[in-house]
Amino acid sequence: MTVALSGKEIASQIEEKFPDSIEESSQESLVVKSDSLLSVAAFLKDTGSLKFDYLNYITAVDYYSYFEVLYQLTSLEHNHSVIIKTRCHGRENPAVPSVIGLWQGADFQEREIYDLMGINFTGHPNMKRLFLWEGFPGYPLRKDYL
Amino acid sequence: MTTTEIVTLKTEPFVLNFGPVHPSTHGVYRMRATLDGEVILDIEPVVGYLHRGIEKLAEERTYTGFIPLTDRLDYISPMSNNLAYCLAVEKLAGIKVPERAEYIRVIMAELQRIANHCIAVGSFLNDCGAFFTPFLYLFREREKIYDLFEMVCGQRVTYNYMRIGGVSQDIPDEFLPALRKFTDKLPGFLEEYDFFLKQNEVLLARAKGVGILTNETAIKCSISGPVARASGVKWDLRKADPYSIYDRFEFDVPTAEVGDCYDRYRVRIEEMSQSLRIIRQAMSQIPSGPVRADVPHLVRPPAGDAYAHIEAPKGELGFYIVSDNSIAPYRCHIRPTSLINLSALREMVKGWKVADLIIIFGSIDITMGEIDR
Numbered sequence: 001m002t003v004a005l006s007g008k009e010i011a012s013q014i015e016e017k018f019p020d021s022i023e024e025s026s027q028e029s030l031v032v033k034s035d036s037l038l039s040v041a042a043f044l045k046d047t048g049s050l051k052f053d054y055l056n057y058i059t060a061v062d063y064y065s066y067f068e069v070l071y072q073l074t075s076l077e078h079n080h081s082v083i084i085k086t087r088c089h090g091r092e093n094p095a096v097p098s099v100i101g102l103w104q105g106a107d108f109q110e111r112e113i114y115d116l117m118g119i120n121f122t123g124h125p126n127m128k129r130l131f132l133w134e135g136f137p138g139y140p141l142r143k144d145y146l
Numbered sequence: 147m148t149t150t151e152i153v154t155l156k157t158e159p160f161v162l163n164f165g166p167v168h169p170s171t172h173g174v175y176r177m178r179a180t181l182d183g184e185v186i187l188d189i190e191p192v193v194g195y196l197h198r199g200i201e202k203l204a205e206e207r208t209y210t211g212f213i214p215l216t217d218r219l220d221y222i223s224p225m226s227n228n229l230a231y232c233l234a235v236e237k238l239a240g241i242k243v244p245e246r247a248e249y250i251r252v253i254m255a256e257l258q259r260i261a262n263h264c265i266a267v268g269s270f271l272n273d274c275g276a277f278f279t280p281f282l283y284l285f286r287e288r289e290k291i292y293d294l295f296e297m298v299c300g301q302r303v304t305y306n307y308m309r310i311g312g313v314s315q316d317i318p319d320e321f322l323p324a325l326r327k328f329t330d331k332l333p334g335f336l337e338e339y340d341f342f343l344k345q346n347e348v349l350l351a352r353a354k355g356v357g358i359l360t361n362e363t364a365i366k367c368s369i370s371g372p373v374a375r376a377s378g379v380k381w382d383l384r385k386a387d388p389y390s391i392y393d394r395f396e397f398d399v400p401t402a403e404v405g406d407c408y409d410r411y412r413v414r415i416e417e418m419s420q421s422l423r424i425i426r427q428a429m430s431q432i433p434s435g436p437v438r439a440d441v442p443h444l445v446r447p448p449a450g451d452a453y454a455h456i457e458a459p460k461g462e463l464g465f466y467i468v469s470d471n472s473i474a475p476y477r478c479h480i481r482p483t484s485l486i487n488l489s490a491l492r493e494m495v496k497g498w499k500v501a502d503l504i505i506i507f508g509s510i511d512i513t514m515g516e517i518d519r
Contacts, residue, residue, distance in 0.1 A: 076365065104363075104366045
């Protein structure tokens with residue numbers, strides 16, 4: 001059985017290394033500030049006791065006042081998983097750093113979120129729409145679309 | 147004696163379009179391949195021709211009303227999609243499924259795996275050049291599974307059979323004898339089929355050592371399912387994170403070491419036998435009782451989010467659902483197995499010839515319905 005690690009415990013481990021990088025944490029997940037997302041993600045991937053080498057999926061949710069981008073990570077070796085989230089405010093040009101350098105499986109998923117939710121992933125080498133054509137008006141999965 | 151000089155010809159790279167409508171792309175899928183003569187330098191997948199906005203449609207439907215749409219994701223294996231979605235809603239709402247329904251679900255999911263692998267292996271051999279002979283033998287077996295599905299839900303392609311809290315109706319009395327007849331006959335067929343193919347010279351020449359996906363790349367690119375297991379990633383959610391009642395059955399997880407097209411073929415053939423093992427155990431253990439929990443027609447899960455995943459025939463299929471305590475999901479994200487399994491295609495085909503591109507692509511086993519959604 002894949003053990004879902006406590007967000008609170010992982011958050012305290014991260015806080016030791018990167019103070020002031022966690023926005024909030026609960027049993028199920030932890031919210032990382034978007035400017036420290038990359039260093040936290042690299043820490044989660046490379047630390048021997050955590051070793052989150054497998055990215056299950058990325059998704060984004062529109063909560064009107066902010067967008068939440070969610071990453072579920074699994075360690076195939078230790079068989080445990082964690083959900084990390086990051087938030088970006090503002091509807092004009094929301095952006096979070098791309099994790100493609102750590103988990104290449106993020107490639108299409110980040111492009112899909114850019115396409116349908118309009119979140120820019122900075123550092124992605126090929127940030128263009130995946131399903132819809134260039135010039136399509138709006139971002140359909142946003143709550144204020146239609 | 148004259149010495150032979152090796153002259154290297156200089157060629158200009160050019161771009162060739164595969165698809166969107168091409169027999170080898172298994173749907174409306176386009177690849178922009180940059181070629182140097184016959185050698186592939188780079189490819190860029192172009193998708194979205196079948197995009198229907200299913201995730202957006204989910205936000206306007208009731209939880210139960212979304213089940214028929216899940217059939218249209220991976221339309222080669224709708225039962226698995228039904229199962230993954232229902233598990234996610236049940237996790238969100240804390241619904242317990244009756245025992246008999248759990249067994250029926252497992253039987254359906256495993257039959258679906260066999261049916262899917264029939265198509266996957268058959269169309270892969272088609273791509274290899276064994277034009278339609280091995281394909282149709284597998285189609286004949288798949289037809290028998292479809293007869294069984296028709297018996298339980300009246301449908302042959304889009305089943306809409308599972309419900310939140312169970313399944314839509316109990317299996318008819320004649321189902322289990324018919325299933326037993328099917329499971330008795332299939333091993334003999336598989337053995338004979340494999341006997342003709344596993345040492346087949348053409349298949350070995352075309353598939354062995356071609357399109358190697360290394361273990362590290364598979365993990366880095368989030369590859370799952372038979373493609374990952376053929377590369378030596380021993381990861382099967384039925385074992386690693388057992389859902390439903392999979393912890394009650396004995397079965398092996400077939401893996402391979404090299405990660406070439408041939409290994410992906412082998413893993414699928416072996417998975418079919420393992421699925422049969424599970425079905426046999428489920429048939430002998432299935433209890434009587436209700437097949438559906440007492441769930442209101444309009445499910446209102448408490449506010450929150452949940453992710454449930456299953457080992458679908460193509461890999462990890464998951465649903466992430468956010469609820470705001472209304473009758474429709476606030477957000478429903480589908481983890482698309484086929485799309486993510488394509489992440490490594492670029493690295494797999496670089497340096498191979500055009501003819502190999504077709505079979506490497508075919509060996510991944512994708513459905514456009516799930517990629518574009």
